[in-house]
Amino acid sequence: xxxxxxxxxxxxxxxxxxxxxxxxxxxxxxxxxxxxxxxxxxxxxxxxxxxxxxxxxxxxxxxxxxxxxxxxxxxxxxxxxxxxxxxxxxxxxxxxxxxxxxxxxxxxxxxxxxxxxxxxxxxxxxxxxxxxxxxxxxxxxxxxxxxxxxxxxxxxxxxxxxxxxxxxxxxxxxxxxxxxxxxxxxxxxxxxxxx
Numbered sequence: 001x002x003x004x005x006x007x008x009x010x011x012x013x014x015x016x017x018x019x020x021x022x023x024x025x026x027x028x029x030x031x032x033x034x035x036x037x038x039x040x041x042x043x044x045x046x047x048x049x050x051x052x053x054x055x056x057x058x059x060x061x062x063x064x065x066x067x068x069x070x071x072x073x074x075x076x077x078x079x080x081x082x083x084x085x086x087x088x089x090x091x092x093x094x095x096x097x098x099x100x101x102x103x104x105x106x107x108x109x110x111x112x113x114x115x116x117x118x119x120x121x122x123x124x125x126x127x128x129x130x131x132x133x134x135x136x137x138x139x140x141x142x143x144x145x146x147x148x149x150x151x152x153x154x155x156x157x158x159x160x161x162x163x164x165x166x167x168x169x170x171x172x173x174x175x176x177x178x179x180x181x182x183x184x185x186x187x188x189x190x191x192x193x194x195x
Contacts, residue, residue, distance in 0.1 A: 002097045003194055005030065008194055009124035010157035012135035014177045016050070018124060019101050021184050028191055030097045033090045036108075039081035039183075043142055049068075051083075062086045062146075070109030071104075077148050085110060093118055097195050101161060102120045104169050120194060121171045122187055126178070 007019045023032055037051040038059065047053055059082055062068055069166070085106060091098060093114065108113040111119040132154060139145045140145070166174075173190070177183040 002093045002095065003112065004091070004093070004098045004100060004114060004119045005191060006110060006119060006123055007099065007101045007122045007124065008051050008103055008107055008161075009177075010126070010131060011153050012131040012138065013124040013126040014134075014180055014183075015101060015124045018122075018181065018184055018187065019099060021180075022099055022187060022191070025188060028097070028188065030099045030135075030195075033085070033098050033100045035083060035085050035102070037081065037099065039076075039083075040078075041166070054122045056082065059084060069113050070106045072103060074104055077152060078146070087097070087113075089097075104165050104171075105160075106170050107171075116170075120191075121173070123166065123171050123174045124177050124183070125174050126176075138189070143153070145168070 002156070007015050007022070007024075009015045012014075022028060023030060028099075034048055035051075036054050036059070036164075038054060039054055041047065041053045041084060042050075045051070045053075062084075063071075067086045069085040069087055071082065074081050074083075083103075083106070085100070085102070100110070107119070107121055135150045135154060139147060139150050140159055150169055173182050
């Protein structure tokens with residue numbers, strides 16, 4: 001049986017860059033599972049790459065079809081944004097390994113759905129001061145920077161990714177992203193040991 005690797009961590013830990021680099025690593029031969037969101041697309045994003053950008057109507061349609069694996073909602077300063085994973089035919093664990101990004105909650109739901117032997121966490125960490133600087137620099141590149149949302153998310157991450165929550169989900173291995181090349185090489189080594 002193949003594996004689903006879920007990359008997660010607080011905002012601005014480099015998890016999106018790490019996720020993309022792992023996906024591009026030919027020797028791993030892993031595919032992505034594109035999750036869904038109702039939030040607006042960012043300047044650097046593309047439909048069907050980072051997410052499927054949909055409206056609440058599509059979310060409700062998939063709910064009615066019992067295809068939602070996990071679903072999270074966030075009350076942002078711009079309204080409620082939904083993130084979810086759907087059983088839409090993308091995953092075939094008989095033939096392929098996959099990589100996804102998510103939260104502790106989504107990791108837990110996907111693990112419960114596909115089994116703990118098949119779903120492997122990849123938890124990325126960066127010191128909070130560095131994270132905040134990275135988040136602000138990233139937001140400055142947006143057409144209309146939303147600094148209040150950066151602050152809200154930064155504070156919410158402390159609660160969502162508390163040490164207690166990380167342990168509650170059974171995550172014991174953490175990857176420190178002080179040097180992205182070292183971090184990626186450690187993750188690649190560990191993935192190769194599992195596939």
